[in-house]
Amino acid sequence: MPFAMVHGQAFTQLPKDLYIPPDALEVFLEAFEGPLDLLLYLIRRQNLDILEINVADITHQYVKYVEMMEAMHFELAAEYLVMAAMLAEIKSRMLLPRSSEEEEEEEDPRAQLIRRLQEYERFKTAAEDIDEMPRMGREIHQATAQAPDRNATRPDPEVDMKEMLLALSEVLRRADMFESHHVEREKLSTRERMAQVLDRLSGNHFMPFVSLFSVEEGRLGVVVTFLAVMELIKEQLVEIVQSESFGSIHVKARTQ
Structure with missing residues (x-):
């Protein structure tokens, strides 16, 4: 089967002098609104509870996604890199050995991140619910009509x-x-x-x-x-x- 037709001529093999730039084709599988949106997506994809997230696995997947975007020459926002650094810090703190007294006094390193994710999830769910509501100009269109003038008088025609x-x-x-x-x-x-x-x-x-x-x-x-x-x-x-x-x-x- 030919893969292309040029001026009526079928091509079954690529020309030897054909040059395809590396950036000729780019595919974006997912689009996220921010680092919290990416984290929430990774957690939901694995059907995990936010309160019981595995920071090591999530950090690995997050960094892998960031590296993929860098390889595709995608300009990353600074907040993605900040979140990557925060995940690496939480992962390192959880890997360090701690005594029982330190565990009681020190707050769980994931606590702040979990609170931010819970708050973001609430606002994201509320935004999705609002977006599904009927909207004027999108699902509902207001009709306007002007009633005819019922007081119009018609003069009697002249008798010719x-x-x-x-x-x-x-x-x-x-x-x-x-x-x-x-x-x-x-x-x-x-x-x-x-x-x-x-x-x-x-x-x-x-x-x-x-x-x-x-x-x-x-x-x-x-x-x-x-x-x-x-x-x-x-x-x-x-x-x-x-x-x-x-x-x-x-x-x-x-x-x-």
């Missing part, structure tokens, strides 16, 4: 003459359905029809524009009624409204 002509054409189309072949001359007066329209609008309420027409009267009656309404509008005796574009047209007697 084209709208009235369209309504008239509809009435005329319906009037054609009642045409008769019996020819009889009728005397229709625009003034009389104006009075009839005003009489129908005397209730001070809106009426549909098309309801003013009587299709049984034929085209002549429709035209006379339409002219009567136009004259009433011209004389400002009636007013017309339309609630929306292309909507129904209504007529109402104008109040003085």
Whole structure:
């Protein structure tokens, strides 16, 4: 199996003139926030109780880790070296022979280190618990929405003459359905029809524009009624409204 393809050519062996710098590849297995974090990791990995740590083994593992980081050209913080020196001191003090009186008077060399580890473990556990809590912007996202303006008013559209002509054409189309072949001359007066329209609008309420027409009267009656309404509008005796574009047209007697 080729380990690389270059310009379509398979390579199964490394070129003899290939140079790989020593620092071309670096692998970091663990990342610690400080020397106490490293010590706590070493203790937990062996399932040991902090109160019963084996300083010799922990010191050996700690120093081995520090030497590994130095070999990888990793810049160590001074606190790692200080902790290494402290572990070496505790290890040497525990290896020195002591009398029974000195053991009773002198404090365990591990006591201070154990207290620091216990305190660090408490804060680390608390930080992990806090980090697992739901956080705004990470697990919880606050939604915001603005309600529409319910007080907005919509002005009534102006009634265009084209709208009235369209309504008239509809009435005329319906009037054609009642045409008769019996020819009889009728005397229709625009003034009389104006009075009839005003009489129908005397209730001070809106009426549909098309309801003013009587299709049984034929085209002549429709035209006379339409002219009567136009004259009433011209004389400002009636007013017309339309609630929306292309909507129904209504007529109402104008109040003085």
